[in-house]
Amino acid sequence: MKIGIVCYPTFGGSGVVATELGIALSEKGHQVHFISYSQPFRLEGFSGNLFYHEVPVANYPLFEYLPYEISLTSKLVDVAMHQQLDLLHVHYAIPHASAAFMAREILKARGRNVPYITTLHGTDITLVGRDPSYKPVIEFAINQSDGVTAVSNSLREDTLRYFDVNREIHVIPNFIDLENYQRPSDKCYKNMYSPNGEKVITHISNFRPVKRIADVVRVFEKVRKTIPSKLLLAGDGPDRAMVENLARELGVIQDVIFVGKTKAIERILCMSDLFLLTSESESFGLSALEAMASGVPVISTDTGGIPEVNQQGYSGYLSHVGDIDSMATNAIHLLSDESRLAQFSAQARKRAEQFHFANVLPQYEALYSKVTGIALN
Numbered sequence: 001m002k003i004g005i006v007c008y009p010t011f012g013g014s015g016v017v018a019t020e021l022g023i024a025l026s027e028k029g030h031q032v033h034f035i036s037y038s039q040p041f042r043l044e045g046f047s048g049n050l051f052y053h054e055v056p057v058a059n060y061p062l063f064e065y066l067p068y069e070i071s072l073t074s075k076l077v078d079v080a081m082h083q084q085l086d087l088l089h090v091h092y093a094i095p096h097a098s099a100a101f102m103a104r105e106i107l108k109a110r111g112r113n114v115p116y117i118t119t120l121h122g123t124d125i126t127l128v129g130r131d132p133s134y135k136p137v138i139e140f141a142i143n144q145s146d147g148v149t150a151v152s153n154s155l156r157e158d159t160l161r162y163f164d165v166n167r168e169i170h171v172i173p174n175f176i177d178l179e180n181y182q183r184p185s186d187k188c189y190k191n192m193y194s195p196n197g198e199k200v201i202t203h204i205s206n207f208r209p210v211k212r213i214a215d216v217v218r219v220f221e222k223v224r225k226t227i228p229s230k231l232l233l234a235g236d237g238p239d240r241a242m243v244e245n246l247a248r249e250l251g252v253i254q255d256v257i258f259v260g261k262t263k264a265i266e267r268i269l270c271m272s273d274l275f276l277l278t279s280e281s282e283s284f285g286l287s288a289l290e291a292m293a294s295g296v297p298v299i300s301t302d303t304g305g306i307p308e309v310n311q312q313g314y315s316g317y318l319s320h321v322g323d324i325d326s327m328a329t330n331a332i333h334l335l336s337d338e339s340r341l342a343q344f345s346a347q348a349r350k351r352a353e354q355f356h357f358a359n360v361l362p363q364y365e366a367l368y369s370k371v372t373g374i375a376l377n
Helices: 013-027 068-082 093-109 135-144 153-162 213-224 240-249 265-270 286-293 324-335 338-355 357-372
Strands: 002-006 031-036 050-054 087-091 116-120 147-150 169-171 199-205 229-235 256-260 274-277 298-301 316-319
Touching: 002 013, 002 068, 002 093, 013 031, 013 050, 013 087, 013 286, 013 357, 031 068, 068 093, 087 093, 087 357, 093 116, 093 135, 116 135, 116 357, 147 153, 147 357, 153 169, 199 213, 199 265, 199 286, 213 229, 213 240, 213 274, 213 324, 229 265, 240 256, 265 286, 274 286, 274 324, 286 298, 286 338, 298 324, 316 324, 324 338, 338 357
Parallel strands: 002 031, 002 087, 031 050, 087 116, 116 147, 147 169, 199 229, 199 274, 229 256, 274 298, 298 316
Antiparallel strands: none
16 A cells, blocks of 8 residues: 655654554555654655655745745645555544645546545643634544544544544544653663662653643652652753753752753663653653663553553653642652562563554554455455
């Protein structure tokens, strides 16, 4: 099958999952064409089945804001026609679903039937999509989709709550390739950050307010009083300066390490003992799953789809949003007992196995076959 995948190329979860999906599909023999305004950061290599098409955006003086949706629509039509695509799969509804709708209708007028599937990832529904200036268009584009998926039951329920959706929403969870998340102790270089054997607590995100990074630092400050530890903060974003100032105010800045944006997430997790996820809202929690795949127990909030990933008392612990005392207590409970920590580490890896791409990819292929009418072996 020839599949066009539309996604954001940035460090966000939707782009990561879309890229990994495309790579996995190409390895199974499908021809995959990525379409975006720049190359997805996880798309490092190419093969005979993997292609990238850049969306050009002309900067005309007439436009105060660049018309990306129109440019994307035109590119979708161009790629679909010249590459004979069978299907478009768009990740993150805004503006990809509406662009796919317009492209499908243009293609119909040219005698080509190219259905599109919309995958909902989170803030495209729970935050941005609810804005009155976007909602009618997004609602329409979802209902016009030939197939709709959501990454968690929680997100499916939110979509039905916030939008008048008449399409069936298939829940297909995010996934990972477990082979990319091993813990070879001789290659983790943990002593680079904890030279005296301190425990390494890690957080990875885009540092937006919804991630509540201040809570990460406050939890760490409480844990550090009992357990000698270091805090690794991977990523960057609008709350970076605020977090640095807070770490100084709390007197922990010397033990907080900002590693910035990095593609080598598995190398960061390899040297981690515990993962903190303090988000106010998460439709799935891909970073938690990546930690678990690396054998890192997760201390997280219990919001959105996180409880569908992080299993209470097995792969880690759940607390209410903002309950830093509970999260700190749970972190100390694990870090203070080596045998308990090892047990949770093994259990976290075991839990992550349920989200291995070999278990999830067939669900997408089944939907592709249903939407296109193309039988897959």
